[in-house]
Amino acid sequence: MSLIVVGSVAYDGVETPHGKVDRMLGGAATYISLAAAYFTPVKLVGIVGEDFDSEDVELLASRQIDLEGLERVPGKTFFWAGVYSADMNDRTTLRTDLNVFADFNPVLPESYRPAPYLLLGNIQPALQRSVKAQMPGLKLAGGDTMNYWIRDYRGELLETIAEWDFLLINDSEAGQLSGERNLRRAAAKILEMGPRILVIKRGEYGAVLFHGGCHFMAPGYLLEEVFDPTGAGDCFAGGFIGYLAGQGIAPADGRVDLAELRRAVIYGSVMGSFCCEKFGVDRFRTLTREEIDARFREFQSCTAF
Amino acid sequence: MSLIVVGSVAYDGVETPHGKVDRMLGGAATYISLAAAYFTPVKLVGIVGEDFDSEDVELLASRQIDLEGLERVPGKTFFWAGVYSADMNDRTTLRTDLNVFADFNPVLPESYRPAPYLLLGNIQPALQRSVKAQMPGLKLAGGDTMNYWIRDYRGELLETIAEWDFLLINDSEAGQLSGERNLRRAAAKILEMGPRILVIKRGEYGAVLFHGGCHFMAPGYLLEEVFDPTGAGDCFAGGFIGYLAGQGIAPADGRVDLAELRRAVIYGSVMGSFCCEKFGVDRFRTLTREEIDARFREFQSCTAF
Numbered sequence A, B: 001m002s003l004i005v006v007g008s009v010a011y012d013g014v015e016t017p018h019g020k021v022d023r024m025l026g027g028a029a030t031y032i033s034l035a036a037a038y039f040t041p042v043k044l045v046g047i048v049g050e051d052f053d054s055e056d057v058e059l060l061a062s063r064q065i066d067l068e069g070l071e072r073v074p075g076k077t078f079f080w081a082g083v084y085s086a087d088m089n090d091r092t093t094l095r096t097d098l099n100v101f102a103d104f105n106p107v108l109p110e111s112y113r114p115a116p117y118l119l120l121g122n123i124q125p126a127l128q129r130s131v132k133a134q135m136p137g138l139k140l141a142g143g144d145t146m147n148y149w150i151r152d153y154r155g156e157l158l159e160t161i162a163e164w165d166f167l168l169i170n171d172s173e174a175g176q177l178s179g180e181r182n183l184r185r186a187a188a189k190i191l192e193m194g195p196r197i198l199v200i201k202r203g204e205y206g207a208v209l210f211h212g213g214c215h216f217m218a219p220g221y222l223l224e225e226v227f228d229p230t231g232a233g234d235c236f237a238g239g240f241i242g243y244l245a246g247q248g249i250a251p252a253d254g255r256v257d258l259a260e261l262r263r264a265v266i267y268g269s270v271m272g273s274f275c276c277e278k279f280g281v282d283r284f285r286t287l288t289r290e291e292i293d294a295r296f297r298e299f300q301s302c303t304a305f
Helices: A028-036 A054-062 A099-103 A125-133 A147-152 A154-161 A171-178 A183-191 A232-247 A258-275 A289-303 B028-036 B054-062 B099-103 B125-133 B147-152 B154-161 B171-178 B183-192 B232-247 B258-275 B289-303
Strands: A003-006 A010-016 A019-026 A042-048 A066-072 A078-084 A091-097 A117-120 A140-144 A166-170 A197-201 A207-211 A214-218 B003-006 B010-016 B019-026 B042-048 B066-072 B078-084 B091-097 B117-120 B140-144 B166-170 B197-201 B207-211 B214-218
Touching: A003 A028, A003 A125, A003 A232, A019 A028, A028 A042, A028 A054, A028 A232, A028 A258, A042 A099, A054 A066, A078 A099, A117 A125, A117 A232, A125 A154, A140 A232, A147 A154, A147 A171, A166 A171, A166 A232, A171 A183, A171 A197, A183 A197, A183 A207, A197 A232, A197 A258, A207 A258, A214 A258, A214 B289, A232 A258, A258 A289, A289 B214, B003 B028, B003 B125, B003 B232, B019 B028, B028 B042, B028 B054, B028 B232, B028 B258, B042 B099, B054 B066, B078 B099, B117 B125, B117 B232, B125 B154, B140 B232, B147 B154, B147 B171, B166 B171, B166 B232, B171 B183, B171 B197, B183 B197, B183 B207, B197 B232, B197 B258, B207 B258, B214 B258, B232 B258, B258 B289
Parallel strands: A003 A042, A003 A117, A010 A078, A042 A066, A117 A140, A140 A166, A166 A197, B003 B042, B003 B117, B010 B078, B042 B066, B117 B140, B140 B166, B166 B197
Antiparallel strands: A010 A019, A078 A091, A197 A207, A207 A214, B010 B019, B078 B091, B197 B207, B207 B214
16 A cells, blocks of 8 residues: 655765765665565655756656655755765765755645555654644554754654654664663653654664564674665665555554564565665665565574574 | 583672672683583583682582582682673773683593583683593584684684584674674684584674574574673573583584574573673572573564564
8 A cells, every 4th residue: 555755865975895976866765765665656755956867766766656746846956975984884974965955845745645654754853743744544654763853853753753653763863762771671761752663773783673562673684795784774664664555554453463563674674685785776776576575585594493 | 411611710800880799700611501501411621719619619519510620729710800881882801810720721520521512611722622632522512712812822723613513703703703894704704614503692682603504693682681791602602502412412414403503592692691680690590491491482472573
């Protein structure tokens, strides 16, 4: 069933130990949409400038991603540049030019509003909230956030996530949001803030799902080579919500089927791992659903005991 | 079946964010033996001074650990002191007094030599090798090492591990030993050095087993409170080899049953997690096999998908 994805569509400049690309398609909504589109129909909401390349439009359109909600306005597309540390576990932002993204105020096309699934990429919490308010028929809604909103927009953020079914967040952000260093205690505090489903991402070490008094630990896929981790967390989110939307999963009595949620976390890990195999979105130019399912099975065979 | 455990028996001074203990029972062989003794009969090889407390002897003896190989000589027992960082992922050594351990030259009692299982704690590689040479009936032998031996005794270490069935090592040591930062490539290089079974420990993030062209990823148990991580890696080793010895596992055509190895890794994680719940060896004063098996099942329920 249809999934609305809201967030940045950008150009990125990225340097990793494996190379350097001055300008390539990026942005959270781009990665989320590309990953989710393997599982379910995606409708993207974002904003780009006049410089947005037709070949990038074509890539998204080739994945049947609905672009009616991708606004094109005078000015330049959001640009971000960063450089990764030698082990790629840290990155330094070199440049952030918000450009047209500074005035992003998402208004959903009429055709988007009845969609049952919503993934809010990391944008200003009040904007995330306004998008959700435009969708009366939601079955499952949630999203991502980041350290900046947790620190400087805490009140707005708490009001926003209180209405979410699920929150995806990385481990350092979970610590910041909860004030707890310990992952289990952090999770318990965050679940009291509203979301009934919490996924704490731990980068190369995998992710932990918390729901209904249980938790599920998924290790990270062991890649032989990480070329570029940019977008991996967003692809995790795309795989996670894409799988749930594709299966038509909805909560009953506040609970979501645990077995399906666990599979969604593994599909998230799978999509995040593929993302790292090439620079930017390049892996998604050739990736097939068969490869995704093969890696899902590989996860099973590498974790069962 | 009988397991020989060789390594340090010590007193530790430890400070963590949860408290400080000036002097408590420690040492790799102590932790390994206490953990392994839940699964199989253990015979300890070590050395202590005249200051070694009778109540510490009694604790070990109460777990049916054979102490014929625990030599007591004039002088003081090995003493180590360290302080942990706030997140307990790093520690600083404050003091290392080798004392009687400086002259440790393990000679196995006759009654120990026919034992089929051997776990060599982190000691000088040539000593590890000499112990193995005293045991003609080994089914499965291996051990641990550390950065110091990898850096300064590389030749000796390579000769030693070339004869081992398994090597247990943490991720940074695996990188140092192999010269590869990537875990899979590091593992491939280390497996070429001799051991057919490799377990790379990743602290709170779990462990990865490599054997026979496959790997198995075990997440770390999520504790609500880590009091003191001292000895956790050794308890992992004790749970791992203790389980295999208890089951009587032996290689056939160079391969060890993968399902049993996976269970051994999970028992290792279980024992490492219990170790962190109290200071030093305190958790083992009350821990029961029933609690261990319950946590093993909890691991299954938190990882299956």
